[in-house]
Amino acid sequence: MTATIVFPDAPDVSGEDYCAFGLATCFVRDDSEVRAVEIVEPIPSAQLETLFTGIATSYSQVWGKPLAEFFTADALQVPDGFPDGVQLGVDFVARAIAAARTYQRRPSAIALLPLGTQRDDLNYSTEKKRLLNGERVVRTEDDVKQHDYTHQVL
Numbered sequence: 001m002t003a004t005i006v007f008p009d010a011p012d013v014s015g016e017d018y019c020a021f022g023l024a025t026c027f028v029r030d031d032s033e034v035r036a037v038e039i040v041e042p043i044p045s046a047q048l049e050t051l052f053t054g055i056a057t058s059y060s061q062v063w064g065k066p067l068a069e070f071f072t073a074d075a076l077q078v079p080d081g082f083p084d085g086v087q088l089g090v091d092f093v094a095r096a097i098a099a100a101r102t103y104q105r106r107p108s109a110i111a112l113l114p115l116g117t118q119r120d121d122l123n124y125s126t127e128k129k130r131l132l133n134g135e136r137v138v139r140t141e142d143d144v145k146q147h148d149y150t151h152q153v154l
Helices: 045-051 092-105 107-112
Strands: 018-030 033-043 059-066
Touching: 018 045, 018 092, 033 045, 033 092, 045 059, 045 092, 045 107, 092 107
Parallel strands: none
Antiparallel strands: 018 033, 018 059
């Protein structure tokens, strides 16, 4: 008998609830070089439907799994079947709960990737790199020059 996973901040979600999880290739900038990292992320129902339309994506594989496979009573874990060395995405718990709720509201999306299945026939591409630790630096040169009369009532 397995222990029931309970989410105290989300009483409407249980460990048996369905969620899709994707293996994304992202990039991290270290000093002057960029290196690839494999990240496991929860995928909401609308995004899952879009992935199967053939758009380019950084996801190489997706799995349909119950939340309980990622959550133990005291810690997060990457379940069997995922490649070695993968990392869980940022805010994984909150995003997994939110994504599971989208499948509760739209159960027809589960038919695209039934529970316990895995697909790798996606349009995988890293042409547009997902940089995880990018910083936005705002400079004076980036300001858009406006006409002198822009904010005046004439």
